[in-house]
Amino acid sequence: MNKALHKLGEYVLLMQKAITIPDRWSMFFKQLLKEIYKLGFDSLWIVIIISIFIGTVIAIQISLNISSPLIPKFTIGYTTREIILLEFSSSIMCLILAGKIGSNIASEIGTMRVTEQIDAMEIMGVNSANFLILPKIVGLMVFIPVLVIFSMFTGILGGIAASYSTGTGMTPASFEYGLQFYFNQFYVWYSIIKSVIYAFIIASIASYYGYNVKGGALEVGKASTDAVVMSSIMILLADVILTDLMLT
C-alpha cells in the first residue's frame, strides 16, 4: 500500500512537471507533429486491420447466434453497430493501442534515462519531462480519437462485408437497415470522449514508467511491460467509471 501511494505521488509530481507551459513553443509543435506521426499515424494500419476483421467476426457471430425467427435480421446490424460504437472502437482498441504505443513510449523514455540523455537535457536547463512527455500526451489526445473514428468506420465496413457472405442468414439490406435503426449520435461522442481519457492514461502512465527507470536494458524491458499492464488496468477502470457517469 505504501509503495502504491509512493508511486502515485511520483506520478502526480511528474505530471505536474510535465504539464507546464513549454520553454519553446516552436520546439513543442515540432515534437508534437513528430509524436502524432510516430505514435498515432503509424498505428493507423493496425487499427484498420483489426477493426475490419473484428467487425466481420462480430457480425458473423451475432448472425449465427440469432437463430430465433422472432428476432428480426436487422438486429445483427444494429447489435454490431452498438458493440463497435460503444465498446470495441474505444475501449478494446485503446487496450490494443496501450500495448503498442505504451510499450513504445516506456521503452523510448526508459532508454533515454539509462543512456543519460535525460540527464543531458536537465544539465542544459531543459525541463525534460515537459519536453518529452507533454507532446506525447497532447499528440495522443489529439490523434487517438481520430483512430477511434477510423476504427468505427472500418469495423462497420467489416460487418457490411460479412453481410454479403452466404450462409450467415443476413442480407446487406437488413444489415444496413439495422445499422441505421434507432441510431443515437451521443454514442459516437461517448466513444470519442472515452478515447481522449484513455489517450491521457496511455501516454502519462507509459511516460511515468519510462521516466523512472533505474538500471539498464533489463529494467527498460520491465518498465515497458509494467506500463502496458498498468495502463490496461486503468483503461478498464476508467471504462467502468465513464460508462456509469455518461450512460446511466
Added chain:
Amino acid sequence: MITINNIIKSFEGRTVLKNISAEFEEGKTNLIIGRSGSGKTVLIKNIIGLMRPDSGEILYDGRDLTSMNKSELNMLRREMGMLFQGSALFDSMTVLENVMFPLDMFSKKTYKERRKRAEFCLERVNLSDAGDLYPSEISGGMMKRAAIARAIALNPKYLFCDEPNSGLDPKTSLLIDDLIHDITVEYKMTTVINTHDMNSVMNIGDNIIFIKEGVKEWQGNKNEVISSDNKALNDFIFASDLFRKVKEVEEEELKAKEHKTI
C-alpha cells in the same frame, strides 16, 4: 572559477564525500582522479547540481549553487556544458540537430544563425561531414566529439566531462584530451574532468585533485604528480606496469645524474 567548500554527501548513513574543498580554475583543465568508487562521480554530480550535498558550498564565480532555487539553477545550467561518459547524444536526432538542440531551446538567434553556429562547432571538432548522420551511424570517438560540439554550442563558461575517454582507443583518447584542453584555453572555460585515465592526467592535468574514499588526498598538477610522495596517490598512479617503468627509468636517470655529479 568554481570553488567547493566542505562538501559532505551521505547515502543511507554511508558518507561518500567527506568534507571536500577544492578550487577549479578558469582556463585550465581541472581533473578529479581516483579509483572506481572513490566518490568522483558523486562529487561531479553535486557540482553540477544533479545531487544536493548534505552540507557545504558550491560557488560558481561567487554564486552558491546549493542555495539556488529551480529557476536560478536552470539559468546557471545554461552556462554549463557537459560531456557524458556515454556521450548521451539524442538517438532520434542527427548529429547537427543534436548540436543545434541547446541553441533551439535557448538562443534567440534566427534558424540560419543557429545552424551556422552548430556547423561552426562541428567544424571545430572536425566533424563537418557527419552532420546528417545519426548517433548510431558514427564511431565512439566521433560521438564524443559530437557531444563536445553540443556542449560548447552555447559558449558555456563551465565544461564538465565524465570519463571522456572511456571506451576509446589510446590514440582517439589523446585526440579527445587535446580537443578538450584546446577548447578550454581558447574559450577560457572552467573545465572539470572526472577520469581515472593516467594518460589524460599526464597530458592535460593543469590542476589535479586526487580523491580516495571520499577524502581529498592530494592536489597538484601533471608535473608534480609523478614526483609526489603521497603513498595513496603513488599506489593509484603506479598501479600500471607502464607508469611503474616510467618511474623506474626516471629514478635511474636521476641516480646516473647524481653519480656523474659526484
